[in-house]
Amino acid sequence: MNFETVIGLEVHCELTTNTKMFSNAPVSFGKAPNTMINQVDMGMTGTMPVLNKAGVEYALRVCHALDMEIDELVCFDRKNYYYADLPKGFQITQDRRPIGRNGKIEINVDGKIEVIEIERLHMEEDTAKQLHFDDYSLLDYNRAGIPLIEIVTKPTIRSGKAAAAYLEKLRQIFLFTEVSDAKMEEGSMRCDVNISLRPYGSDKFGTRTEIKNLNSISNVQKAVEVEGKRQEKILLEGGSVIQNTMRYDEDKKETTIMRAKGDAVDYKYYPEPNILPIRLDPAWVKQIKNNLPEMPDKRVLRYTKELGISLVDANILVQTKQVSDFFEATIQYTKHAKFVCNWLLGEIQAYLNKENLVITETKITPEYLAKMVDFIQDATISNKQAKVVFEILMKEGKDPEIIIEEKKMKQISSPAELLVIINGVLDANEQSIEDYRNGKDRAVGFLVGQIMKASNGQANPGMTSKLLIEQLKERIS
Structure with missing residues (x-):
């Protein structure tokens, strides 16, 4: 039965x-x-x-x-x-x-x-x-x-x-x-x-x-x-x-x-x-109803329909009102809602779990999180550099722009500036150019490392790799 x-x-x-x-x-x-x-x-x-x-x-x-x-x-x-x-x-x-x-x-x-x-x-x-x-x-x-x-x-x-x-x-x-x-x-x-x-x-x-x-x-x-x-x-x-x-x-x-x-x-x-x-x-009863905040189900619907956030992530965002409210406040300062969501559910949540904190007990603010996300998106800093900025942001609540200036992190994304550094490194490493000519791909990795060293880690990695390959091809043609 x-x-x-x-x-x-x-x-x-x-x-x-x-x-x-x-x-x-x-x-x-x-x-x-x-x-x-x-x-x-x-x-x-x-x-x-x-x-x-x-x-x-x-x-x-x-x-x-x-x-x-x-x-x-x-x-x-x-x-x-x-x-x-x-x-x-x-x-x-x-x-x-x-x-x-x-x-x-x-x-x-x-x-x-x-x-x-x-x-x-x-x-x-x-x-x-x-x-x-x-x-x-x-x-x-x-x-x-x-x-x-x-x-x-x-x-x-x-x-x-x-x-x-x-x-x-x-x-x-x-x-x-x-x-x-x-x-x-x-x-x-x-x-x-x-x-x-x-x-x-x-x-x-x-x-x-x-x-x-x-x-x-x-x-x-x-x-x-x-x-x-x-x-x-x-x-x-x-x-x-x-x-x-x-x-x-x-x-x-x-x-x-x-x-x-x-x-x-x-x-x-x-x-x-x-x-x-x-x-x-x-x-009074009606006033209480009118003063209620937007409930989780409605927020999930809005996040998925209007902001393009996945249903899974939207449901995680509304598990607590503190995180959801922080997300709401942050996206008032940036158009990159998906990336804000990724940071909240990724690095920030990992930090909160590790330190046994809730987000309101940290120094980070919605405005500064939005600012950091914008700096990542416009290539002012790399994802790797952002993690350093993030740690300081959580503990000290310092403006990301000030952190970037103090740490000399601002990425060099200007092709003209990068080409000067790249060609200087190539001029000093003729053997690496020869290695590349002979199909040794590790030469590219070595050269990128030298460029990063020459730029004090400020060269935009993606753009650096692209311009380096172009210059190598020109030199071996």
Whole structure:
């Protein structure tokens, strides 16, 4: 029997507001445990939550980017459960009326466009972070109360590849709407996977399991594939899949049971009594939509259609908004968009990877990158010389023109100037001319080296080779 995989994803995204969702404690990462908290975060008696307007705005940005229906009334509910990382004994969330419904994302899986339907987007507060040791656990409440949005898909994903493509596209949206840094390794973007199997042709869902605590997009894909095989084996052997919460063991490449899976009814939702419903101003909602930057898909289309950049390169350019914005700024100073793209994805990306930096942490500017590209294109400097200029540019942010002058790099591209140098070298190397006459091609390489030496490395290599061959042919004719 063949089975169809049915997948739904729940993605939590921490919002990079200045303060938490219901208190004025700062939002931070990497600070000393339990230093970024206040009485509201700790659920102390008599404290009252106050809704963070910026958190609502950030949620609306993502709603617009996902083409969602927006609820005009913001309502919150209490999700009741007792757990060590929940200081109040309940979580303020949205159950009955999420701020966004019925969105969609288009993804590309092996060249085929698929539409992933999104059921809802709701706002809530994050929980504390648990730190587990051999025989005890500690709690860091710095994370408690940080604004979250949770995005829940409909069960329309059918493969691990599609799940990964969806998450990558969603991550781009978080970055381009500037609501989060979306770093899965730091927990600011987290994904839970719901997966079940059913016979092909069946419209009835199988029993699902949930895989939690996945810390990378690649692990989501691997976990889906592994859990799918585990469920298939159970079903083919005549067994039944049990509704459990699973974890993915990256080392063993297998999923294991964490605990029995609860249902929503166990949480006993009811309206949050301390936050009254808030009606959104339609003009404010529209203003947020109008202020959104151009999204990745539209940029890719423009890069390929208007700038002649390949689809592969265009998709890499928009993986982060920082690189895409840098590209946008650079091409305002030069007409050589393709070459700017090549430098950004080649030498610059290699440098960033090596130094573990993002482009905004370097000294290079869009104007100076454009200037360097123009100098390469008009043969002021060679590609080899450009690499020297580039290193200084990244570390010091110095004007390429000044670097070229200081390093005496400016290429000699004037045929008249080059011919003077070439003929001087030929006059001093009669044996090399004779070698060339006798078919010894290495003579050309030797002569080019002598010309470069005589010009202090400033002779244009391409033009030098061309003129040298012409002069050699004249001398042996």
